[in-house]
Amino acid sequence: MEKEKAFLLWFDQLERKDVAIAGGKSSSLGELTSHVDVPVPYGFATTACAYRYFFEKTGLYQKIKDLIEGLDVDNSAQLREVCAKVRQAIMDEEMPQDLQDLIAEAYEELGKKVGEADPFVAVRSSATAEDLPDASFAGQQDTYLNVKGAATIVAKVKECYASCFTDRAVYYREKQGFDHLDVALSAAVQMMVFSKAAGVMFTVNVATGDDKNILIEGAWGLGEYVVQGTVTPDNYTVNKETCAIVEKNVNAQDIK
Incomplete structure (x- = not known):
């Protein structure tokens, strides 16, 4: 399958040039895994295609468009209220079963690759608009550490999707002139490092x-x-x- 149409890719299938597919963070982890001699905790990433599939299947694009219509990001109370409603709308939708199954199967496969059943992982947000020459979106979405179990991974991926609409991220995109519905999010699922x-x-x-x-x-x-x-x-x-x-x-x- 072509990368652009894949819902999920392993780090060694990704390169830095794949920002539009997997965001800045996931593509950089892929570059380090694929081309640089750096020890990177292994993992996989859901793609922008998977994010858009979830939003299209559930009708979220129209719901979000309706919610953010007329939003004044300089009105902090309105910004907080609208963003909370958008995040809740995302969390209220069930992820399509085929996408859930794909993430669960990849998590099981990751355990086999590292020789550990139900491993602890980090689920990290990676926006497709991260680290452009004139804008940096890094750090505006959420990351979840010490996550374990396929069902929990799926839930955290959805929470990453919802974090695309934090107050800070929406405010920044608005000020930078980015369309909120054009940005997509990849979730990197990566082995935890229990660091000293x-x-x-x-x-x-x-x-x-x-x-x-x-x-x-x-x-x-x-x-x-x-x-x-x-x-x-x-x-x-x-x-x-x-x-x-x-x-x-x-x-x-x-x-x-």
């Missing part, structure tokens, strides 16, 4: 554009608390050429 410490790494300083150093922010446990801002992470600036730590700030962290 984790965080985020930037190969370019996002504030200054300086690309001579690597910036690392880390904390004990899973990296989600760093992303959410729950803890103040340790900061390390590492010179790319020498790998020397140029600067570091170690902060107190009382939870992980």
Whole structure:
């Protein structure tokens, strides 16, 4: 089957150029798995085609169009109310059975590939409009950690779909001039890593554009608390050429 028509693809079937098919995150994970010698926890991704299939089958496109008609995103109360109704409308619809079966079968297959029945996974949102040259949608949709069991995976994929309409995502799309119904969402289902410490790494300083150093922010446990801002992470600036730590700030962290 052609990638564009597939409902589900494994990471080693995806490449960075597949952003329109699987979003920025899933396609990047695919690129790292397929072409770069980087250890990536294995998994699969539902595609934009699957998202659109779900919305078309259930009539959600028309329902959402009706709900957001006349929305003023600068009216925070209205934005909150409308977005909550849209998310609830998505959650109220049952995912088509063939799509549910496909996700469940892939999850079972993932367990066989890694040699673990009912493995713990992360279900991560990946929007097809992520990280464009003039806009960044990354981090505006939800991610779910420590998920287990086929039925739970299916439910979390639907929750990822609903998170496409968080207040922040809708506001940002409106201000950037994107049609809310044009954006689609991929859900990456990926093996969990039970990390001693984790965080985020930037190969370019996002504030200054300086690309001579690597910036690392880390904390004990899973990296989600760093992303959410729950803890103040340790900061390390590492010179790319020498790998020397140029600067570091170690902060107190009382939870992980």
